[in-house]
Amino acid sequence: MDTIDKKILSLLQSNARMSNADIAREIKLAPSATLSRIRKLEEEGVILGYEARLNPHVLGADMLAFVLVKVTGDKDIEADLAAIPGAQEIHNIAGDDCYLLKIRTKNTEALSKLLKEKVRGESISTKTIIVLATLKETGQLVL
Amino acid sequence: MDTIDKKILSLLQSNARMSNADIAREIKLAPSATLSRIRKLEEEGVILGYEARLNPHVLGADMLAFVLVKVTGDKDIEADLAAIPGAQEIHNIAGDDCYLLKIRTKNTEALSKLLKEKVRGESISTKTIIVLATLKETGQLVL
DNA sequence: CTTGAAATAATCGTGAT
DNA sequence: ATCACGATTATTTCAAG
Numbered sequence: 001m002d003t004i005d006k007k008i009l010s011l012l013q014s015n016a017r018m019s020n021a022d023i024a025r026e027i028k029l030a031p032s033a034t035l036s037r038i039r040k041l042e043e044e045g046v047i048l049g050y051e052a053r054l055n056p057h058v059l060g061a062d063m064l065a066f067v068l069v070k071v072t073g074d075k076d077i078e079a080d081l082a083a084i085p086g087a088q089e090i091h092n093i094a095g096d097d098c099y100l101l102k103i104r105t106k107n108t109e110a111l112s113k114l115l116k117e118k119v120r121g122e123s124i125s126t127k128t129i130i131v132l133a134t135l136k137e138t139g140q141l142v143l
Numbered sequence: 144m145d146t147i148d149k150k151i152l153s154l155l156q157s158n159a160r161m162s163n164a165d166i167a168r169e170i171k172l173a174p175s176a177t178l179s180r181i182r183k184l185e186e187e188g189v190i191l192g193y194e195a196r197l198n199p200h201v202l203g204a205d206m207l208a209f210v211l212v213k214v215t216g217d218k219d220i221e222a223d224l225a226a227i228p229g230a231q232e233i234h235n236i237a238g239d240d241c242y243l244l245k246i247r248t249k250n251t252e253a254l255s256k257l258l259k260e261k262v263r264g265e266s267i268s269t270k271t272i273i274v275l276a277t278l279k280e281t282g283q284l285v286l
Numbered sequence: 287c288t289t290g291a292a293a294t295a296a297t298c299g300t301g302a303t
Numbered sequence: 304a305t306c307a308c309g310a311t312t313a314t315t316t317c318a319a320g
Contacts, residue, residue, distance in 0.1 A: 001201075009202075012195035016159040019296090021314050030288055035316070046201050052155035053191040054284055058144075059152075061284050064234070066209070066243060078278055085285050090278040091207070100209060100272060104284060129243060135221055135233040139194055139282060141204055141247060142228050162315090164295050173307050178297070180305090 016050040061104040064131040068097040159193040204247040207274040211240040213267045
């Protein structure tokens with residue numbers, strides 16, 4: 001993990017579809033050397049994957065909510081939470097509320113139904129934070 | 144936006160670096176037709192971009208927190224929040240707390256410093272949710 | 287790491303459905 | 304409007320130094 005690797009990661013972070021040849025030109029290395037560096041970063045688990053970021057509103061997912069879920073200590077709810085359709089993130093958090101979910105659905109009704117069917121039964125309590133507007137949303141890290 | 148477009152989006156969502164030729168084979172269309180569909184989806188704003196997903200822990204970002212920020216009605220804090228290094232998401236939320244931030248830092252100390260310097264001065268109150276472990280994290284939508 | 291070479295892919299007209 | 308075909312240029316990928 002040197003400066004050149006960091007530069008590669010930075011480029012792929014902002015445009016994952018950039019060609020290997022373009023990356024090679026940018027970092028001033030031969031395409032073959034560039035490719036083997038990328039392969040290595042993938043194998044080492046530095047690069048976890050490449051995602052196209054899609055517009056939720058064009059694809060019928062207008063609703064975004066964060067849900068705090070409190071569960072009893074002994075219940076293993078994690079697999080059930082992971083199986084919720086539209087759950088983009090599941091975090092185990094400090095404090096009273098055990099889990100924080102990021103969920104996208106079509107509308108409030110779909111969210112309500114999802115929580116009723118998939119979450120309430122498994123938990124002591126839930127607290128839902130409704131997103132009105134998103135100002136920034138990226139998975140990029142500062143390198 | 145037909146079934147073929149959805150299939151393209153689905154493929155690019157799970158591997159943004161898949162070659163146009165491979166996508167073409169998968170959807171049984173000529174490469175040229177496939178490429179023009181992708182270009183169109185990009186131009187229409189259905190595809191917002193392509194991101195490499197990196198491993199935060201390998202890159203010195205072990206801390207993940209969600210921060211609820213309450214502000215006075217008339218203060219325009221949005222540009223300042225967007226400029227916070229490590230802020231991956233900024234949402235305007237319903238209820239008392241006006242903003243929800245998703246912030247990655249090196250450790251608790253760096254988070255503390257960031258909140259003190261960049262957030263506290265601009266806000267009435269903040270409430271920080273510390274993430275202990277992440278079970279799932281993706282930007283993918285259900286198509 | 288670079289070079290060099292072969293296979294493969296991207297991209298753009300053009301014409302057909 | 305969208306597709307397929309064909310040609311040209313560019314890229315990917317490997318082996319060897």
